[in-house]
Amino acid sequence: MKRPMLVNVRRRSSDETPPAIRTEQDEQALVERIQAGEKELFYALIQPHERRVYVAALAILQNEADAEEVAQDTFLKALTHLGQFRWQAKFSTWLIQIAVNEARMRKRKNHPEVMGPLEEHTEEEGYYTPREFADWREIPSEALERKEIRNALVQALSSLAQVYREVFVLRDVHEFSIAETAAALGISVGAVKTRLLRARLMLRDLLAPGLDGTWTSRLSFQKGNKPWT
């Protein structure tokens, strides 16, 4: 579903070259040419997806080096199996599915103790009760020029449980639809909605001390205070 509130809010740094605007038809034509043997076009095909694959892996692994390796493996796998891609999903969804699977496998390999039934245990049975109701002024995008604000946002996201983090990243950072998010993560639409609600409200509570306009007080999550527990 279209989300009018979130249109035109994305900004880029001035030294970044924006990817060429590409429709799904353009992408489909590119894929067909690569499948026909023009493999050099693969660089152009993946260029708009590099960040989202990396960030999806990072959301699961929380380690930049591991996330980069998983992203590389994802694109390599996509290239190898592109001949089998049949547009049952969007190319971006297919890529993210590969990235999520690769990242989960790596996490299982690196940390077998944290994977397993406990990972699926969530607090989805009860609703999350917000703690902060202070009025927020809109944070100007220029605020993100400040490193401490970027760090605060990254740390807040990192402090979420993986099941919330990955839903939030796909839905709100990458702007996947609810259905695409569910498909990429292999969970139900209902689970996506429930986790998304909790992720958004938890992040809001975590960031409230800064987003109320001060950004001066020490953020609550930096003290190990998790408002949802």
Add this chain to the structure above:
Amino acid sequence: MDLSCEDVWREISNYIDNDLDPHQRAALGAHLGQCRNCAALLEGTRNVIRLYQDERLLALPAGFTKRLHRKLRAEIQGPPGSAFGWAVSLAAACVLGAVFLFANLHQFAQPELKSAHSQPAARWPAGPVAVSDDGKIFHVANCPFLHGKWKLVATREAIQKGYSPCVRCMREYLKVGRGPEAWEPGVEFAEEVESDGAQ
């Protein structure tokens, strides 16, 4: 329909995503217009989403694309000169093989016997054998059938030159024979070898 704040909190995410039926959406809108806390919650949540959508956050590490392309290059282009390289390597291997085969052809071919009536050797004696310049047979040095001027040569050389084993002293090396148990080559003529000698 009056909604409680808890009702709004449960649906705030769907409200942001515009994923409510019009009736529900209108009810939430009415509550949000009156409740300062819920309105703050809505704006704060939208603000959070907006911030996380900025691409300066969670940016790619420096050099990411370069490293990615380096990793993909081998798969996209194949190993350097792969198709041509494989063809050249294969052709070179064929040429080398042919040269080797030609150079060593005489080793694999059956030598032409000096006498059409002789039998070729089934196996070779270990030591040197005696041949005469005008003969067609190789012998042990003291074979009574060895006549004239003779010399010792390696067995391989004798066979390659077309000499065949003597039916008397080399019987055991013939294809058809009575076997080594019937006769031990060289034993009965040992004394003659010492007295005669190679020239």
